Amino acid sequence: MxxxxxxxxxxxxxxxxxxxxxxxxxMFLNYYFDMNLIEDQLASEQEIIMYHAQEATVRxxxxxxxxxxxxxxxxxxxxxxxxxxxxxxxxxxxLKAIGYGSWKIAIHFWVFGVxxxxxxxxxxxxAFLLMPWFYALQNKDHFLPEVLLRFHPEVFALxxxxxxxxxxxxxxCYACIKLKRPVMLLLKENFxxxxxxSRKAEGMVRGEKRExxxxxxxxxxxNLKRSTLRSKKTxxxxxxxxxxxFSAMTQMSFSMKDLSxxxxxxxxxxxxxxxxxxxxxxxxxxVIRGNTRTIAMMQVFxxxxxxxxxALLGGYRPVSYIGFALGTIYQYGLLRVMVDVVFRxxxxxxxxxxxxxxxxxxxxxxxxxxEAVMYYxxxxxxxxxxxxxxxxx
Amino acid sequence: MIRAxxxxxxxxxxxxxxxxxxxxxxxxxxxxxxxxxxxxxxxxSTLLNVLSGLERPEGGRICYGETDITAFSDRELxxxxxxxxxxxxxxxxxxxNMNVDQNVKMGADLAGNRNYGDIIxxxxxxxxxxxxxxxxxxxxxxxxxVARALAKRPxxxxxxxxxxxxxxxxxxxxxxxxxxxxxxxxxxxxxxxxNLNIAEMAKTVIRMNSGRISDIHTNxxxxxxxxxxx
Numbered sequence: 114m115x116x117x118x119x120x121x122x123x124x125x126x127x128x129x130x131x132x133x134x135x136x137x138x139x140m141f142l143n144y145y146f147d148m149n150l151i152e153d154q155l156a157s158e159q160e161i162i163m164y165h166a167q168e169a170t171v172r173x174x175x176x177x178x179x180x181x182x183x184x185x186x187x188x189x190x191x192x193x194x195x196x197x198x199x200x201x202x203x204x205x206x207x208l209k210a211i212g213y214g215s216w217k218i219a220i221h222f223w224v225f226g227v228x229x230x231x232x233x234x235x236x237x238x239x240a241f242l243l244m245p246w247f248y249a250l251q252n253k254d255h256f257l258p259e260v261l262l263r264f265h266p267e268v269f270a271l272x273x274x275x276x277x278x279x280x281x282x283x284x285x286c287y288a289c290i291k292l293k294r295p296v297m298l299l300l301k302e303n304f305x306x307x308x309x310x311s312r313k314a315e316g317m318v319r320g321e322k323r324e325x326x327x328x329x330x331x332x333x334x335x336n337l338k339r340s341t342l343r344s345k346k347t348x349x350x351x352x353x354x355x356x357x358x359f360s361a362m363t364q365m366s367f368s369m370k371d372l373s374x375x376x377x378x379x380x381x382x383x384x385x386x387x388x389x390x391x392x393x394x395x396x397x398x399x400v401i402r403g404n405t406r407t408i409a410m411m412q413v414f415x416x417x418x419x420x421x422x423x424a425l426l427g428g429y430r431p432v433s434y435i436g437f438a439l440g441t442i443y444q445y446g447l448l449r450v451m452v453d454v455v456f457r458x459x460x461x462x463x464x465x466x467x468x469x470x471x472x473x474x475x476x477x478x479x480x481x482x483x484e485a486v487m488y489y490x491x492x493x494x495x496x497x498x499x500x501x502x503x504x505x506x
Numbered sequence: 507m508i509r510a511x512x513x514x515x516x517x518x519x520x521x522x523x524x525x526x527x528x529x530x531x532x533x534x535x536x537x538x539x540x541x542x543x544x545x546x547x548x549x550x551s552t553l554l555n556v557l558s559g560l561e562r563p564e565g566g567r568i569c570y571g572e573t574d575i576t577a578f579s580d581r582e583l584x585x586x587x588x589x590x591x592x593x594x595x596x597x598x599x600x601x602x603n604m605n606v607d608q609n610v611k612m613g614a615d616l617a618g619n620r621n622y623g624d625i626i627x628x629x630x631x632x633x634x635x636x637x638x639x640x641x642x643x644x645x646x647x648x649x650x651x652v653a654r655a656l657a658k659r660p661x662x663x664x665x666x667x668x669x670x671x672x673x674x675x676x677x678x679x680x681x682x683x684x685x686x687x688x689x690x691x692x693x694x695x696x697x698x699x700x701n702l703n704i705a706e707m708a709k710t711v712i713r714m715n716s717g718r719i720s721d722i723h724t725n726x727x728x729x730x731x732x733x734x735x736x
Contacts, residue, residue: 333608333615340603410599413560414658415588415616417581495580499560502599 116221120197124225126395127189127280128232133384134182135236135272138175140247142272143240145171146265147248154258162458163256169455177447182388183276185354190225190280191287192347196399198291205292206299219289226281233273243380250377334416337424341404342432351396352429353436356479359389360440361447363475368448368468393483397490400425401497408494409502422491430483437479441472508534508557508662508694513566515552526552527563528717534710536661539688539695539728541705544714550698551666553714557696558591558664559583570662588616592660592693594684596667598647600639606650607635613658622657628690629653629683645676649683656687663688665697669704674736681707681731703734 148167155161198205208218244262252260292299331339342349362385369378401408404425411421445467452465515527526549534540534557544550555561557568559575567576575586592613600609606626614622626632629649639647648668655663668684669677685707688695697708705711706729713721 333611336604336608336611337601340601340608344603406599407601410601411612412584413587413593414613415584415586415591417584500555 116197116224118224118227120224124190124193124228126391127186127193127225127228128235129387129391130182130186130189131229131232131276132236132239133388134179134186135233135276136240136243137182137384138179139237139240139268139272140244141171141174143244143262143265143268144248144251144260146268147260147263148257150263151258151260159460160257166456166458167251167257170451173447173451173455186229186280187283188347188350190229190284192351194222194225194284194288195291195347196403198288202299206296209292209296209299215289215292219285219292222284222288223281225284226277229280230273230277233276237269237273334420334424337407338428341400341425342428345400345403348396348400349429349432351392352433353439355389355393355396356433356436356483357440357443358385358392359479359482360437360475361385361444362388362440363478364441364468364471365444365448367471368444368465389482393486397426397429397486400429401490401493405497406502408497409499412494412497413499418491418494421494422487426487426490430487433483437476441475507536507571508696509567509569510557511567511569513553513556513563513568515549515556515561515563517552526717527556530566530717530719532712532719532722534694534696536694537692538710539685539708540697540710540712541708542696542698542712542714543700543702543705544698545700548714549717550700550714554664554666554696554698558593558662559587560593588658590661592655592658592663594648594651594655594663594665594668596670598639598644598651598671600647600650600654602639605636605638606631606642606653609639609650610653610657613654613656617658619657619659622653625653625657625687628687643676645672645679648672648676648680652680652683652687656691656693659691660693662694662696665695667699668697669699669701677736678731678734685731701736703736706734707731 145168148164148171152164155164205218209215241264248260248262362381366378366380366382366385369381408421408425411424412418416424448465452462456462510530510532513527513530514525516523517526518524530553542550542553552561556563559568559578563576567574569575570586570590573586575583578586601612604612607623610622610626614620623632623635626635629652631646631649631653634642634646639650642650648671652668663684665684669680672680681704684695695708697704699705706725709725709728711721711723711725712719
């Protein structure tokens with residue numbers, strides 16, 4: 114078998130993100146379906162306003178949180194498949210060379226959908242554990258008639274079955290596209306550079322001459338930093354996403370405390386930190402694993418651990434702070450919309466202002482967290498030796 | 507001068523622990539061209555790695571002049587390699603996403619060498635500075651790794667089967683470049699090979715067998731890369 118369950122199990126990132134997305138969406142969507150059942154019991158204007166406000170909340174949360182996390186999972190899935198093909202290109206190339214078609218190989222990539230199923234099922238189950246408390250919280254002031262918790266098979270189908278099937282199909286299609294290239298490109302070393310060469314031949318690499326001249330003037334470490342950033346753009350996205358989650362969710366959790374409840378805030382904080390940790394760790398691990406040979410050679414030549422880490426990880430630092438800034442803007446925008454638009458007609462909604470101290474605390478915590486992760490990986494670099502690279506051949 | 511005294515090195519652990527180097531003692535004169543010759547599994551590459559400070563021996567001492575590098579910490583060893591040592595491997599290990607110029611700069615930056623372009627010219631790649639490793643032949647890639655190693659102006663150059671992946675003509679060309687550059691820059695060469703013919707180019711030949719030195723001799727007449735057999 115080309116791809117096994119073991120390979121799919123490595124997609125922890127997708128499972129975690131899907132788990133968080135499904136957890137949030139299940140709670141809100143299930144509540145939405147249950148709330149629909151009490152629509153005909155609404156009597157007062159206050160009840161109708163509250164009902165519509167909660168309906169709008171469900172839409173916003175499912176679209177914004179669910180949509181963002183779903184999109185990130187798709188990007189992560191594509192990244193993993195491309196990474197898998199890049200790291201197993203020789204085996205895949207041999208299979209193609211002896212006559213297996215791209216489609217025949219790609220069909221095995223359906224197992225990547227298993228990671229989605231695991232995450233989605235865990236998120237769905239987790240949501241049902243939290244829902245009794247969530248329902249009580251949503252209607253704590255008893256503005257609405259009692260909303261009873263029911264199981265809706267359509268929610269299960271929509272949030273567990275459908276994503277699993279869709280992700281499996283996506284994995285197969287994407288793998289098929291990625292495998293549709295000449296066998297020699299898969300078999301030869303420096304796959305990506307060869308690809309660039311063929312693109313260049315087609316006249317698709319624009320402005321490369323100018324770029325090459327600029328790169329040469331910089332130091333080796335600086336050049337490597339840029340080349341590392343450019344070679345895996347998806348990792349830049351993940352690092353932005355990780356810092357975005359950290360920033361948005363930590364700040365929102367403190368604001369939620371005033372706007373909703375402490376438990377809601379704690380849940381948001383937990384989801385944010387989980388997403389940030391998992392994504393950041395996976396992204397940095399991929400950077401290190403993808404550059405073991407470079408690190409080993411740098412160490413052989415006498416570059417210090419700090420210089421290796423600076424060359425490979427240093428470029429991501431500014432990117433992570435951009436992610437943090439985007440997260441801050443996002444959470445402010447989202448809460449502004451919730452307070453000013455969704456709950457506009459509801460009485461008693463607290464005033465919401467941008468919380469500078471919370472932002473500063475979040476920024477300092479993020480800086481400490483980020484630097485601790487970087488320190489851990491700088492220490493990990495020490496363990497990479499030329500011996501294992503030589504043994505790899 | 508490099509002096510190794512009673513070097514022992516083991517691989518594996520527990521029941522699978524076996525000796526790779528057994529009480530090796532040798533010395534390499536500064537400016538010398540020494541070849542370590544031996545069959546596959548004789549321990550020659552391990553000896554090269556230990557001599558150059560890439561690996562630590564379990565026993566014995568390695569001294570560069572009066573400096574015992576086996577007593578160095580990891581940081582000191584890195585600093586030592588930075589200041590003194592250049593490496594050329596059979597598999598080149600060039601950085602695929604960097605062009606020839608940037609790969610050579612990896613070595614040059616460590617020595618603050620701004621004129622590394624001369625070395626690229628000297629190995630005959632002046633016209634290919636902007637090419638990437640995948641756009642070069644095996645011989646050209648090995649010449650890039652020669653330029654990269656020499657751009658850091660090492661006092662000692664360690665080579666592990668540098669022609670192992672090359673055809674005869676390219677192999678001779680690379681060896682010729684290395685010897686010519688040694689005459690120009692005056693560094694010490696320690697080369698590992700299993701090719702008896704290449705040993706005829708060296709001044710000192712150390713033969714290894716099963717982790718021990720079986721013979722050390724000096725060549726009275728040294729041949730050039732184009733005079734040896736292949």
